[in-house]
Amino acid sequence: PIAALVEVGGVKIAKDDVVRESDPTNNVPDNIFSKIGLQLHRRDNHPIGILKNAIYDYFDTSYSSKFVKFDDLCPIVSVQQNFDEVLVPADHVSRSYNDTYYINADTVLRCHTSAHQAELLRDGHSYFLVTGDVYRRDSIDSTHYPVFHQMEGVRVFSPDEWEGSGADATSYAAMDLKKCLEGLARHLFGAVEMRWVDTYFPFTNPSFELEIYFQERWMEVLGCGVTEQEILSRNGRKDCVAWAFGLGLERLAMVLFDIPDIRLFWSTDQRFTSQFSEGKLGVKFKPFSKFPPCYKDVSFWISDSFTENNLCEVVRGIAGDLAEEVKLIDNFTNKKGMTSHCYRIAFRSMERSLTDDEINQLQWNVREAVQNKLHVTLR
Ligand code: PHE
Known part of the structure; x- marks a missing residue:
């Protein structure tokens, strides 16, 4: 995992999960690092x-x-x-x-x-x-x-x-x-x-x-x-x-x-970048598409260490910029004192339409990562 360490400005940064998880004081994931x-x-x-x-x-x-x-x-x-x-x-x-x-x-x-x-x-x-x-x-x-x-x-x-x-x-x-x-x-x-x-x-x-x-x-x-x-x-x-x-x-x-x-x-799509030019403040952006969002829910019993920021990091780690919104839509505690959260994830690309297969695969990967990294129990 040595190759996964990168130096920026004289500081060593872990570039992947393997290194990060072995150094608990580093919480910079790849998508941020990049x-x-x-x-x-x-x-x-x-x-x-x-x-x-x-x-x-x-x-x-x-x-x-x-x-x-x-x-x-x-x-x-x-x-x-x-x-x-x-x-x-x-x-x-x-x-x-x-x-x-x-x-x-x-x-x-x-x-x-x-x-x-x-x-x-x-x-x-x-x-x-x-x-x-x-x-x-x-x-x-x-x-x-x-x-x-x-x-x-x-x-x-x-x-x-x-x-x-x-x-x-x-x-x-x-x-x-x-x-x-x-x-x-x-x-x-x-x-x-x-x-x-x-x-x-x-x-x-x-x-x-x-x-x-x-x-x-x-x-x-x-x-x-x-x-x-x-x-x-x-x-x-x-x-x-x-x-x-x-x-x-x-x-x-x-x-x-x-x-x-x-x-x-952060888009490098020409249809975005070509609309702006030096010195021209306030030129109104013309959306080049409005692709529909796709919503997927995930519910789990949280642990004491659970935070919404950690969840969002996991979602962003899997879906990148396809994740548009992560929203808590249900929250309850049962008689045994276990608390359940249900989050609705909106997936949407700014640049193209997503296929059902692609979204299902993303959601599957999100569920798996949520389970493995956040120590919660999926419902
Ligand atoms: N640093 C503050 C922030 O990020 C903004 C701020 C800067 C406030 C300087 C006061 C003076 O929210």
Whole structure:
């Protein structure tokens, strides 16, 4: 199994189940591994790259090109960078193996671009944007995919900038942040209804989410806030105040380009890729087909260690991008205290119609893998 170990950026990654299962600290499956390095955000003709460039334009125009841009930082980072340096508490759920891809006990696939905040502050940057692929174990539906892209923005103020404004440093930064992001939303969407929602992040205080009203519902598009003083003082910016934001590029691109399913971003089908070109934000995607989904149910008695993320990983491992949605449709506990779950899996290709045989075979393989890997009892 030596050949199954691959090195990326000096870090050894297990490339197949055999190796992974012998190293319990590695939970990166093949289908995720194969996405590392694809860098959709660096393709000028891809919706993600087009959106990145449009956001760059906004910052270049509003801040006379002061923001330094990074879009090539390695997605393999230390636990320290991803969590400790942005003050994520030791017991925070995001650190769990159920939520984050670990390469080994000290190394992860970054789950957010905030992983680079501290090092860039230490390097002395006061205005920066970091764009990159991020990785999260999650459920399966049309807006969630285990690899997606974020852009992080950080702006540091020195005391002379807020002194004399009449506002205290924190309010000054919060006001500036909201003004900046409202401007960005208008730059991308034109006149759009938006609202601020208070929230919590370990690395900012106060923290906010920006939601925009789209297709008759409020959609969260970014998280942001005033950087925790601790992060600034640990990284050589003791007397300063700063704001930071992190936005999900897929979410925004789905809205701007009318892309109905997040899996399409990974499509190499010409009928998808040929519809987008450099500099053209918001050209509406014309679906080239609407193949019907096919639904299959699987029921089992769960074990204590069962999680929906693990199930989704197994389904994705078998069906790849043919898995469109995995949804819990029934859940009960019997008199003996055994709990049964029934999940409905939607299979659909974005590119072609699937045959009954093919789907039955997939479902058969899913059942087998669920049984073998998740320690559940099929019903
Ligand atoms: N890192 C946060 C996330 O991924 C977003 C964020 C970035 C929030 C910077 C505040 C400041 O959800």
